[in-house]
Amino acid sequence: MTSRVNINSVTNNVGWSVLSRIGTFGLKFLTVPILARLLSPEEFGVVAVALTIVQFLATIxxxxxxxxxxxxxxxxxxxxHSVFWANFVISVVMMVxxxxxxxxxxxxxxxVEASALLQVFALLIPLQLCGDVAYSLLAxxxxxxxxAAWSVTSETLxxxxxxxxxxxxxxxxALVAxxxxSAIIRFVGLYWAAGYRPRFVVSLPKLKGLTNFSLGLMGSEIANFVTFQSPQVVVARVLGLGDAGAYSIANRFSSIPNQIMLTGLMGVLFPAFSQMMxxxxxxxxxxxxxxxxxxxxIAPMMFGLWAVAEPAMTVIFGEKWAFAWxxxxxxxxxxxxxxxxxTFIPYLKGAGHSGTLxxxxxxxxxxxxGMVTxxxxxEGLVGAMAWLCIANALTLVGYSxxxxxxxxxxxxxxxAVMCRPMLVAVVMAIAVRFLLDQVKADIPSDVLRVFLGMAVGGVLYGVMVLLTERPLIMKLLALVMKRRAAPVVA
Incomplete structure (x- = not known):
C-alpha cells in the first residue's frame, strides 16, 4: 500500500529520515575521531580501498x-519476489x-594489502542487495x-x-566488525519492519517491465559512484596509502553534515516526486x-567547516593528522x-528523467x-582537492x-535563487576565516578558536539570511501553519 503525499506526510517522513541520519552520522562524528587516534593513516587507507570496490558492486x-x-x-x-531473487543471484555472482x-x-x-579485506567485505554484498528490496517497500x-529506528540501532551497535x-x-x-x-542488524530489521518474507516466485516479464527505468538508473549510479569514489582510488594509486588514509578520514568527517541532510531528504523526496510525476x-x-x-x-555547515578546518583538524583527530587540514x-x-x-537526483528519478540523470x-x-588525477x-594531495572544487563548480552550472x-x-x-544561500555562506566563511587568522596569536588554543568561529559564523549567517531570504522564511512559516492544520496521513 502506497501512502498519499501531502505536506504532512512529506514533512513527517523527512523528519524521521533526517533524525535517523543525525543519529547514525552523529555516532560517526564521535567515533571517527576516536578511531583516528587509535589507528594509523595506512590502516584507514587499506580499509577505504577495500570498501571502494565492494560498495561499487553493491551500488550497480x-x-x-x-x-x-x-x-x-x-x-x-x-x-x-522476482526482484528479490534477481538481486540475490546478482549479489552471489559478484561476491564470488x-x-x-x-x-x-x-x-x-x-x-595489494587490501586483497584479503576484499574477500571478507565481499560477504557484505548479498546483505546490501537483498536488504534493498525491504527498504524499497518501506520507502x-x-x-x-x-x-530510521533500525538505521540508528544498527549503526549504534x-x-x-x-x-x-x-x-x-x-x-x-575493528573497522571490519x-x-x-551494522549490515546484519539493518538487514534483519528492515525485513522485520517491512513484514516481507521472500517466496520462490520469479516472473521474467515482471522483471523486464522494470528494466527501462532500472537500466538508466543503474547507469547513473555507476557514474555517481565513480564520481564519489574515484578520488580515493586516484589518491591511493598516485600518492600512496598514507595520503589515501588522510583523504579517507577527511572525507568521512566532511561528509557527515551532507549525509545527514541530503541522504535524509533524498530518501523521502524520491517517492514523493514519483507521486507528482x-x-x-x-x-x-x-x-x-x-x-x-x-x-x-547545508551550505553554511560546509563552508563553515572550511573556515575552521585548521584548528578543527587538530582538535578532533589529534596532532598526527594536523598535516591534513x-x-x-x-x-x-x-x-x-x-x-x-x-535534490536533483531524487527529482530526476521521481520525475522519470533517467536519461538526463x-x-x-x-x-x-x-x-x-580527470581533474583529480x-x-x-x-600538485599532490592538496592540489587534487583544489581541482575537485573546480570540477564541482563546473558541475553545479551544468547540472543545474x-x-x-x-x-x-x-x-x-x-x-540565482537556488545559489543565493550558498553565496551568503561563502561570505560568512571568508569573514570567519579572516577573523581566526587575526586572533591566532592572541588565542593560541585550537579549541577556543573553533568555538569562536562557530559562534561568530552562526550569528553572521543568521543575520544575512534574515536580510536576503525573507520570502523563503515567510513561505516556510506558512507551510508550518498549513501542516498544523492538515490531517495526518499514514
Whole structure:
C-alpha cells in the first residue's frame, strides 16, 4: 500500500529520515575521531580501498531493480519476489567474482594489502542487495520512521563493536566488525519492519517491465559512484596509502553534515516526486522549495567547516593528522559548492528523467576523475582537492541547467535563487576565516578558536539570511501553519 503525499506526510517522513541520519552520522562524528587516534593513516587507507570496490558492486547491483519498485503504482508481490531473487543471484555472482579475483583487483587499485579485506567485505554484498528490496517497500509506503529506528540501532551497535575492539587492539579488525555488525542488524530489521518474507516466485516479464527505468538508473549510479569514489582510488594509486588514509578520514568527517541532510531528504523526496510525476507545476514548485531549504541548511555547515578546518583538524583527530587540514577544508568547499544540487537526483528519478540523470552523472564522473588525477599527479594531495572544487563548480552550472530546463522556467533566475544561500555562506566563511587568522596569536588554543568561529559564523549567517531570504522564511512559516492544520496521513 502506497501512502498519499501531502505536506504532512512529506514533512513527517523527512523528519524521521533526517533524525535517523543525525543519529547514525552523529555516532560517526564521535567515533571517527576516536578511531583516528587509535589507528594509523595506512590502516584507514587499506580499509577505504577495500570498501571502494565492494560498495561499487553493491551500488550497480542494487540501483536499478529495487529502486524501480518505488515507482510501481501498486505493490505487486510477484514483482517484489522476482526482484528479490534477481538481486540475490546478482549479489552471489559478484561476491564470488571478488573472492576469486581479489589479488588482481587490489593490485589494480594500487593496494595489494587490501586483497584479503576484499574477500571478507565481499560477504557484505548479498546483505546490501537483498536488504534493498525491504527498504524499497518501506520507502514506497513512506514508512521512514521504521527505517530510521533500525538505521540508528544498527549503526549504534556497529560503532560500539568498532570502538570496543579498537581499544582491545584489533586495529583493522575493528573497522571490519563495524561494517558487518551494522549490515546484519539493518538487514534483519528492515525485513522485520517491512513484514516481507521472500517466496520462490520469479516472473521474467515482471522483471523486464522494470528494466527501462532500472537500466538508466543503474547507469547513473555507476557514474555517481565513480564520481564519489574515484578520488580515493586516484589518491591511493598516485600518492600512496598514507595520503589515501588522510583523504579517507577527511572525507568521512566532511561528509557527515551532507549525509545527514541530503541522504535524509533524498530518501523521502524520491517517492514523493514519483507521486507528482504527472503534476508538472506542483513538482517544479516542490523542487525549488526543497533545493532552497537544503542549500540554506547545508551550505553554511560546509563552508563553515572550511573556515575552521585548521584548528578543527587538530582538535578532533589529534596532532598526527594536523598535516591534513587543507584536505579537510577543500573537501568541505567541494561539497558546499554542490549544496544546491542535493535534490536533483531524487527529482530526476521521481520525475522519470533517467536519461538526463544518466548523462549528467557521466559528465560529472569524467570531470571529477580527470581533474583529480591531474591534480594528484602534478600538485599532490592538496592540489587534487583544489581541482575537485573546480570540477564541482563546473558541475553545479551544468547540472543545474540540465535539471531546470525540464521545468520550462528561467534558468538564470532560478539558478540565482537556488545559489543565493550558498553565496551568503561563502561570505560568512571568508569573514570567519579572516577573523581566526587575526586572533591566532592572541588565542593560541585550537579549541577556543573553533568555538569562536562557530559562534561568530552562526550569528553572521543568521543575520544575512534574515536580510536576503525573507520570502523563503515567510513561505516556510506558512507551510508550518498549513501542516498544523492538515490531517495526518499514514
Amino acid at each position: 547491483g542494487s540501483a536499478g531493480l529495487a529502486a524501480a519498485l518505488i515507482l510501481q503504482k501498486d505493490e505487486d508481490m510477484e514483482t517484489v 567474482m571478488i573472492i576469486l579475483w581479489a589479488d588482481g583487483i587490489a593490485a589494480l587499485l594500487g593496494s 514506497r509506503r513512506m514508512s521512514f520512521g521504521k527505517d 556497529g560503532v560500539v563493536a568498532a570502538v570496543g575492539l579498537a581499544l582491545l587492539g584489533w586495529t583493522i579488525g 563495524q561494517q558487518f555488525v 504527472h503534476d508538472r507545476e506542483r513538482r517544479a514548485a516542490a523542487l525549488m522549495l526543497a533545493t532552497q531549504v537544503s542549500t540554506l541548511l 587543507p584536505v579537510l577544508g577543500l573537501l568541505a568547499v567541494s561539497k558546499g559548492i554542490m549544496s544546491p544540487c542535493g 544518466w548523462w549528467s552523472a557521466v559528465i560529472r564522473a569524467v570531470l571529477v576523475t 591531474y591534480g594528484a599527479v602534478y 541547467w540540465a535539471v531546470l530546463r525540464t521545468n520550462d522556467g528561467s534558468f538564470f533566475r532560478d539558478f
